[in-house]
Amino acid sequence: xxxxxxxxxxxxxxxxxxxxxxxxxxxxxxxxxxxxxxxxxxxxxxxxxxxxxxxxxxxxxxxxxxxxxxxxxxxxxxxxxxxxxxxxxxxxxxxxxxxxxxxxxxxxxxxxxxxxxxxxxxxxxxxxxxxxxxxxxxxxxxxxxxxxxxxxxxxxxxxxxxxxxxxxxxxxxxxxxxxxxxxxxxxxxxxxxxxxxxxxxxxxxxxxx
Amino acid sequence: xxxxxxxxxxxxxxxxxxxxxxxxxxxxxxxxxxxxxxxxxxxxxxxxxxxxxxxxxxxxxxxxxxxxxxxxxxxxxxxxxxxxxxxxxxxxxxxxxxxxxxxxxxxxxxxxxxxxxxxxxxxxxxxxxxxxxxxxxxxxxxxxxxxxxxxxxxxxxxxxxxxxxxxxxxxxxxxxxxxxxxxxxxxxxxxxxxxxxxxxxxxxxxxxx
Numbered sequence: 394x395x396x397x398x399x400x401x402x403x404x405x406x407x408x409x410x411x412x413x414x415x416x417x418x419x420x421x422x423x424x425x426x427x428x429x430x431x432x433x434x435x436x437x438x439x440x441x442x443x444x445x446x447x448x449x450x451x452x453x454x455x456x457x458x459x460x461x462x463x464x465x466x467x468x469x470x471x472x473x474x475x476x477x478x479x480x481x482x483x484x485x486x487x488x489x490x491x492x493x494x495x496x497x498x499x500x501x502x503x504x505x506x507x508x509x510x511x512x513x514x515x516x517x518x519x520x521x522x523x524x525x526x527x528x529x530x531x532x533x534x535x536x537x538x539x540x541x542x543x544x545x546x547x548x549x550x551x552x553x554x555x556x557x558x559x560x561x562x563x564x565x566x567x568x569x570x571x572x573x574x575x576x577x578x579x580x581x582x583x584x585x586x587x588x589x590x591x592x593x594x595x596x597x598x599x600x601x602x
Numbered sequence: 603x604x605x606x607x608x609x610x611x612x613x614x615x616x617x618x619x620x621x622x623x624x625x626x627x628x629x630x631x632x633x634x635x636x637x638x639x640x641x642x643x644x645x646x647x648x649x650x651x652x653x654x655x656x657x658x659x660x661x662x663x664x665x666x667x668x669x670x671x672x673x674x675x676x677x678x679x680x681x682x683x684x685x686x687x688x689x690x691x692x693x694x695x696x697x698x699x700x701x702x703x704x705x706x707x708x709x710x711x712x713x714x715x716x717x718x719x720x721x722x723x724x725x726x727x728x729x730x731x732x733x734x735x736x737x738x739x740x741x742x743x744x745x746x747x748x749x750x751x752x753x754x755x756x757x758x759x760x761x762x763x764x765x766x767x768x769x770x771x772x773x774x775x776x777x778x779x780x781x782x783x784x785x786x787x788x789x790x791x792x793x794x795x796x797x798x799x800x801x802x803x804x805x806x807x808x809x810x811x
Binding site: 396398400401402403404413414418421424425429430431432433434435436437438439440442443449450451453459463464467551552555582584585586587588589590591592593594595596597599 | 605607609610611612613622623627630633634638639640641642643644645646647648649651652658659660662668672673676760761764791793794795796797798799800801802803804805806808
């Protein structure tokens with residue numbers, strides 16, 4: 394079965410959250426300067442590109458990214474097209490085809506198209522999950538929720554959605570590249586690097602199917 | 603089926619290659635200092651902890667880590683115990699139970715025990731693949747080779763093994779934690795973060811089975 398890479402490529406031109414550290418990829422060793430090998434240093438925010446949040450991101454003393462359950466990060470998932478919705482409220486979510494028992498849901502929103510822009514500018518009016526939308530997902534038993542821009546929560550109101558999801562042990566995966574993915578069922582593999590105690594980490598995310 | 607995490611946790615106390623950038627995980631935003639969220643910055647060598655090499659590591663103009671084939675990074679793999687061997691030469695490899703057609707092989711060597719040490723000191727006499735061992739793997743059609751310390755190649759002779767593997771398109775995965783893994787067949791999932799043009803990247807590696 395085909396493997397679809399739904400991960401953004403991290404380069405210095407990738408937009409980052411306003412105020413976050415920029416993407417910095419210096420090369421302390423370079424063959425074109427006489428070194429035996431090339432060596433890149435990776436200097437980025439833990440919330441760069443396609444990444445996920447750990448409870449520690451919005452919960453004081455919360456668990457770090459290395460503790461996230463691999464049995465949640467790997468398994469069946471549903472890609473849902475949210476059409477022209479501007480916000481994923483409880484009402485909007487209730488109107489979408491999300492069967493009972495869905496554990497992993499990835500929202501393909503109008504924000505996916507932002508990755509077609511050539512400008513490396515952060516956009517504030519991306520589609521996100523509201524506080525009541527987050528509670529709807531928790532109440533339905535969802536364990537992982539993916540979005541196609543850089544935060545699961547609205548730009549101007551990040552706290553309620555993040556706190557509700559993270560307190561319930563739901564894993565938010567952010568910055569997915571779903572542009573060419575058709576809605577439907579896939580096997581998700583979403584693996585963050587294992588940074589001890591971190592509030593998040595870049596991950597590689599793929600869909601199989 | 604159980605998912606075995608074979609990834610080292612990246613912390614400032616993890617040994618790194620001599621001369622490489624150290625692990626630096628500052629926190630530009632901290633809730634205990636009044637910020638709305640916690641935010642970690644990840645500042646590490648691309649070859650930290652459990653990671654893989656791209657052709658660009660030892661081949662001038664070679665491909666970056668974002669181009670590595672997901673169909674190689676995911677699939678059946680064989681964990682082989684190399685006993686008390688000090689080097690993985692062609693002769694040693696020929697004596698091991700590696701069936702023809704093996705595409706992914708992970709070597710559990712005596713170096714696995716180094717991860718039980720409490721000291722965060724780099725060890726130079728780890729078990730590695732020699733140049734003729736690398737050629738043996740290429741000739742057998744192996745496409746991914748994993749080792750349990752921080753380089754696939756011997757400390758004092760890194761070039762031949764790396765060049766032979768990388769020129770042949772074989773993916774070296776380094777710094778695997780195989781301490782509790784029994785030899786045998788598993789499904790490997792080894793996903794590096796997608797750093798554009800990088801000569802390597804940290805990855806999350808798991809075995810299923």
